[in-house]
Amino acid sequence: MTQQQAGASTPDITRRRFLGFVIAAPTLVAAADMGAGFFTDSARATIPSNPGPSEIYDLSDLLTDAANVTANLITITVHPDGTASFALPRAEVGQGITTAVAMTIADEMDLPLEKVQITLAAARPELVWNQLTGGSNSMHSIFTPVRVAAAIARGQLLEAAAIQLGATASRLTTSGGAVLAPGGRSLTYGSLARPAAARSTKSTSVQLKAASQFTIVGTPRTRIDAHDIVTGRKKFTLDLDVPGALPTMVCRPPTINGTVRTVHNKAQVLAMPGITDVVVIPTGVAVRGRTFGQCIDAVDALHVTWGPGTEDGASDASILAELRRAELPLAPTLPSPLARTVDETFTFSFVSNTPLETGCAIADVRAGRAEIWSSLKSPIVAQQTIAGALGLPASSVTCHVVEGGGSFGRHLFFDAALEAAQISQRIGKPVKLMWHRTDDFRQGRLHPMCTSRVRASYLGGEVLSYEQRHTSVSTDFSHGLGEILSASIAKVPEGNFLAYSQGVFDLSQSVPYDFGATDQVLNEVDMGFNTGSMRNVYSPNVTAATELVADRLAAAMGKDPYRFRREFLKDQRSKDVLDKVAQVGNWGRKMPRGTAQGIAFHSEYKGRAACLVEIDCTPETVNRKVRAGYTGPRVTKVVFAVDVGLPINPRGLDAQMMGGIMVGIALALTFSVHIRNGIPLEGSWDNAYYTRQWNVPKDLEIIVMPTTTGVPGGAGAVSYTHLTLPTILR
Numbered sequence: 001m002t003q004q005q006a007g008a009s010t011p012d013i014t015r016r017r018f019l020g021f022v023i024a025a026p027t028l029v030a031a032a033d034m035g036a037g038f039f040t041d042s043a044r045a046t047i048p049s050n051p052g053p054s055e056i057y058d059l060s061d062l063l064t065d066a067a068n069v070t071a072n073l074i075t076i077t078v079h080p081d082g083t084a085s086f087a088l089p090r091a092e093v094g095q096g097i098t099t100a101v102a103m104t105i106a107d108e109m110d111l112p113l114e115k116v117q118i119t120l121a122a123a124r125p126e127l128v129w130n131q132l133t134g135g136s137n138s139m140h141s142i143f144t145p146v147r148v149a150a151a152i153a154r155g156q157l158l159e160a161a162a163i164q165l166g167a168t169a170s171r172l173t174t175s176g177g178a179v180l181a182p183g184g185r186s187l188t189y190g191s192l193a194r195p196a197a198a199r200s201t202k203s204t205s206v207q208l209k210a211a212s213q214f215t216i217v218g219t220p221r222t223r224i225d226a227h228d229i230v231t232g233r234k235k236f237t238l239d240l241d242v243p244g245a246l247p248t249m250v251c252r253p254p255t256i257n258g259t260v261r262t263v264h265n266k267a268q269v270l271a272m273p274g275i276t277d278v279v280v281i282p283t284g285v286a287v288r289g290r291t292f293g294q295c296i297d298a299v300d301a302l303h304v305t306w307g308p309g310t311e312d313g314a315s316d317a318s319i320l321a322e323l324r325r326a327e328l329p330l331a332p333t334l335p336s337p338l339a340r341t342v343d344e345t346f347t348f349s350f351v352s353n354t355p356l357e358t359g360c361a362i363a364d365v366r367a368g369r370a371e372i373w374s375s376l377k378s379p380i381v382a383q384q385t386i387a388g389a390l391g392l393p394a395s396s397v398t399c400h401v402v403e404g405g406g407s408f409g410r411h412l413f414f415d416a417a418l419e420a421a422q423i424s425q426r427i428g429k430p431v432k433l434m435w436h437r438t439d440d441f442r443q444g445r446l447h448p449m450c451t452s453r454v455r456a457s458y459l460g461g462e463v464l465s466y467e468q469r470h471t472s473v474s475t476d477f478s479h480g481l482g483e484i485l486s487a488s489i490a491k492v493p494e495g496n497f498l499a500y501s502q503g504v505f506d507l508s509q510s511v512p513y514d515f516g517a518t519d520q521v522l523n524e525v526d527m528g529f530n531t532g533s534m535r536n537v538y539s540p541n542v543t544a545a546t547e548l549v550a551d552r553l554a555a556a557m558g559k560d561p562y563r564f565r566r567e568f569l570k571d572q573r574s575k576d577v578l579d580k581v582a583q584v585g586n587w588g589r590k591m592p593r594g595t596a597q598g599i600a601f602h603s604e605y606k607g608r609a610a611c612l613v614e615i616d617c618t619p620e621t622v623n624r625k626v627r628a629g630y631t632g633p634r635v636t637k638v639v640f641a642v643d644v645g646l647p648i649n650p651r652g653l654d655a656q657m658m659g660g661i662m663v664g665i666a667l668a669l670t671f672s673v674h675i676r677n678g679i680p681l682e683g684s685w686d687n688a689y690y691t692r693q694w695n696v697p698k699d700l701e702i703i704v705m706p707t708t709t710g711v712p713g714g715a716g717a718v719s720y721t722h723l724t725l726p727t728i729l730r
Contacts, residue, residue, distance in 0.1 A: 017205045018144075020152040021072055022198040025392050026488075028156055032148035033203070034068035052510035052518065059507040060605040060714055064141040066129035066481060071145040074154050076105060082177050082190030084111055086152070087121040090142065091133040091377045093355070093407035096652035099223045101146060107216040108150035108209060109188065113224065123379035123399035132376040132482025134412055134533070135508075136605040136714025139648060143712050144208075151206040153196075158212070160196035161187045181271070186454045211710050212645070218707065219504040220651035225403075237360045237374055237402045238434060240700035245430035246276060247493050248423055251285040251302045252443045255678035256529060257285040258287060260470055264303040267456055273296050273357070277427040286423040288431055296436070310528035319473065319526065319675060323451050324526040330455050335464045335517060339457040342552045344519035347452075348541040349672035350473075351441065351447040351532040352678070352688060355376040355406025359435035359444065363420035365390060370397045374417040375404025378479040382414035386421045397421075408663075409533035410445055412479040422528035430708075438683035445532035446673060448473035448524075452545035456515060456553055457634045463553060463568065464514035469544055469554040473658060474524040475501055476531045491634055509542050512603045513550065522558070535660070539604055540667065547600045562599050564586050572706055574603055577610040579643040580703055585612035585639035586634075594618035595636070606713025611661075614699075626694045635665050637699040645709035657702045666691040 023029040058379050071468070077085050080198070084105060092098045124131060130141075154174060161179035162169040164187060172179050178186045210594035211218075228234040253259065263285055266278050273292035287298040289534050334341065352726035361374035370390055376382045379399045387394040420433040435444070457464045465720040477500055480487030503523040534540060554564035562582050569575050578601055591597060594617050601610045621634050638661055647653045670689035673680045682688040 002005055017207050018148045018151075019203060019205050020148050022152060022156055022202050023075055024198050024201045025077070026197060027193045028081065028153055028196040029075050029198075030144040030149045030153040030156065031073070031075045033282055034071035034145050036149070039594075048131075052520065053506040054508055054510045055602075057507070059135045059504060060137045060140050061506060063129070063132065063135050063137040063481065068142045068145070069188075070127050070130040073124075074130070074145065074149070076146070076149045078153055078157070078189055078193045078196070080190050080193045081191075081607070082188050083115045083117055084109060084150075085117040085119065087145070088142075089121045089127050089131040090123065090138045090598075091375060091379075091401055091404060091407070091411060092120060093133070093375060093377070093404035095138075096223055097133075097138050097648060097657060098225065098403075099221060099652060100577075100648040101142065102161035102224050103216045103221060104143060104146050105150045107214050108147045109154045109189075111177045113216060113221070115177055116224075118224070120401040120403065121182060122401060123376070123383040123397075125380050125383065125394060126484045127380065129481055130478070131378075131380050134409070134479075134482075135608070139712040140606060140714060143646075143648070146619075147208050148206060151208050151630050152204055155204070156190055156196040156198075157189055157192045160192045164192075164195065165504055193514075201523055207370055207374075211707070217648050218646065218650070221649050221650065225275055230402070234403070236357060236405050237362060238417075240362055240373055240402065240431065242364060242373065242430055242432070245364065245432040246288050246290060247292040247295050248286055248288045248420070248431040248433045249292065249299050249436065250281070250283060250419065250423075250433070250439070251287065251299040251304060252439055253284060253304075253306045255306070256443065258309035258312075259307035260304060260331065261307045262305040264305065265301070269298050269301055272301065277429065279423060279424075279426045281419060281422045281426065283419060286419070286433075288424075288427065288429070292389070292434060295581045299436075304624060306527055309678055311675070314678050315676050316349070316674050319449055320451070322525055323449070323471045323473070327451065327471045327519055328522050328523050330453070330467050330469060331465075331519070334457050334458055336342055336457070337461045339464055340556070342452050342454075342456045342549060342556055344545070344549055344712075346452045346545045346548065348450050348452070348544070349372070349674060350529075351450045351534055351540075351667065351671060352673050352682070353408040353410045353413070353445055353447055353532060354437070354440035355404070357405025358440050359410075359416035360433060361414075361417040361420035362430065362432050363417070363424040365424040365428040366428075368392070368396060370421055371400070372398065372417050372421055373400045373402050374414065374420070375407070375411045376401050376414055376417060377407060377411040378414065378482050378487075380483050381479055382417055385414070385487075388417055389418060390421055390425055401452075407639060408535045408622065409447075409537075413445060413476070413532055415444070425428070437685075441673065441683050441688070442680045443530065445476070445530050447473055447482045447534035447540070448531045449675075450541050454545050456548045456549055456615075458553060460556055461557065463513070463515040464518040466511055466513075466519070466549075468511075468520045468542065468545065470505070470520065470538065471523045472538075472541075473529055473531060474527045475504075475533070475537055477501065477504065505538055508536070508604065509538055511546060512570055512574055512601060512602070513565070514570055515568065535663065536604070539602070539653050541600050547602075550600075554695040560588070565599070565601055569601065573608050573643055574610075576602060577601070577608045577643050577705060580640045580641040580705065581612040582609045584641075584701060584703065585637070587612060591616075594621075604714065605710070606645055606711075607715060608705075609657075610641050611664075612639040614697075627693070632669060634695055635669070635697045638697050639701045639703070641703040641705060641716070643708055644715045645711050645713040646707040647704050648712055650704045653704055653715055654702050658700070659699065661702075662696065665695060665697075669695070
């Protein structure tokens with residue numbers, strides 16, 4: 001969908017007719033055609049002054065436009081048992097996308113939600129740009145194509161029923177998975193699935209339901225897989241029973257990306273109980289055994305001489321010094337000789353994005369073919385990269401996308417799947433690979449360490465300029481846009497690499513305030529770390545710096561932090577979420593000594609969010625002893641308002657925001673990773689101090705704002721970013 005700018009009315013997509021196809025098949029199959037005529041009657045609204053690139057066309061727009069090209073290749077099938085199925089070309093990693101898509105199909109088809117079956121599509125290279133789960137883009141990009149396909153299927157069912165009932169389709173209605181005729185006659189979708197099928201693929205057009213006709217979308221629903229989750233029936237990668245696939249783990253180097261020189265005791269390790277194989281791979285020494293416990297013992301027993309890594313000897317101090325040297329200069333002159341400035345430099349540590357489920361994959365590589373099972377958010381790139389590593393054509397590699405136990409951006413990379421494939425090929429047997437938690441922390445993906453230098457100038461009651469120079473350890477974008485070309489470009493060193501990063505930065509970052517002449521620039525250095533996004537790429541730090549400076553400006557100009565933000569926010573949607581948290585959270589109330597309130601705002605990917613936080617910094621709280629050994633402030637209250645346009649499942653959105661708040665509290669108070677002698681010190685959550693029950697606010701309220709655009713925006717990015725910047729922590 002096109003970006004809708006501040007305060008502008010949103011074109012009603014339900015007033016347009018969309019093209020699609022009825023696919024030749026034994027039963028009814030429908031697909032959307034989003035490549036032609038989709039944007040013909042929509043125009044971008046007028047942009048307020050000084051817009052950033054992402055305010056005109058953001059990363060989500062880019063991903064959506066790219067995905068539309070192959071939207072006709074994803075289909076909805078109606079079966080004779082009355083169910084409808086859809087192979088979702090995105091990954092479910094706990095964000096609830098399978099439920100949201102099922103709700104969308106059920107509503108457009110007038111089908112009970114329990115009769116919609118969602119599976120995850122295996123890697124399909126023909127879905128170029130349409131099988132990437134990232135950028136908070138999934139529902140934004142897939143919402144309308146899915147609705148169009150569902151509406152076409154419903155239309156075909158009506159046409160088939162009209163023939164059988166001897167009535168015109170316009171006199172028929174649908175409800176509860178059946179076509180209803182005047183006089184009480186009806187036909188189920190199941191009975192019409194074959195009569196409605198097409199003998200040859202044909203083009204058709206359809207008009208979508210009006211939002212006022214929704215009965216499922218926009219209502220709070222329990223996840224369609226909730227029962228399986230709570231009863232332990234839900235299967236993740238390591239739960240799959242692939243014949244012959246035995247537990248496998250990897251002994252990894254003591255520094256980042258070190259290499260194997262010599263394995264000194266391979267024979268002795270092979271003789272250990274249950275161990276079947278020991279083999280060297282590019283990332284370490286793999287052991288395969290009867291149980292994971294036996295594999296852990298074997299990994300501990302291995303005696304390996306390691307070659308150098310890519311960051312040997314690096315430390316927080318040396319990395320920070322490198323970042324300081326790479327910081328780009330600010331403008332040499334101020335916009336007015338009378339202007340005053342707020343100058344700040346913020347430093348953000350590395351953070352691990354490891355989810356609850358560690359890296360894992362199952363691989364069965366035999367002569368001439370390979371089959372992989374893993375949680376893959378970029379399965380096309382995974383398939384093509386693994387094929388290249390194995391010396392096979394991509395068509396001989398099958399990559400099954402399995403639901404993941406969390407991601408936070410981690411599963412954009414398929415490190416475990418590639419390792420499992422390499423191990424299986426070298427030993428000629430199926431493997432079930434699991435990374436140890438410490439593997440994920442120390443050899444996995446880190447959100448980069450960075451600095452953000454900001455200078456804002458003001459005169460009287462106006463902010464005249466805002467400059468931000470963001471300097472970061474390089475971010476790995478080798479997952480590309482979900483296909484191999486952009487993934488390959490992202491791997492090119494230096495020049496092209498930096499251009500790629502700057503492009504992502506420009507399409508995702510903006511300043512939501514009218515701060516006069518605004519300039520945000522990225523510079524990245526040091527490509528030796530394994531890095532990745534953490535529920536977002538740059539926002540957790542860029543926005544943190546922006547909001548902290550907003551507080552500094554408010555104080556310097558003698559203004560209340562809430563009213564200062566409201567005065568300078570660019571659009572009404574933004575002001576509405578800010579007003580909501582200020583009202584519900586009782587902003588400005590008299591706080592006891594040693595406690596404080598803070599307020600902050602963030603916008604990204606068509607979404608807006610604001611939070612009000614209260615914190616307790618009294619000596620009794622700061623010095624309390626807790627089981628994890630942490631002492632420090634405690635967040636006691638959070639009021640959080642979020643506007644994502646159309647909230648498809650408010651209950652799921654509420655859960656996302658709740659989890660995001662916990663991440664935000666951790667990032668602000670306790671959670672980071674530090675480097676010493678080329679390796680992260682932290683090895684798990686026990687010493688990285690993620691948010692625990694004792695640090696969860698007792699008073700937590702999440703407000704899902706009513707739809708303002710009629711289409712869904714991104715939720716993952718706005719759900720926690722600005723909790724990394726509590727103004728109360730200064």
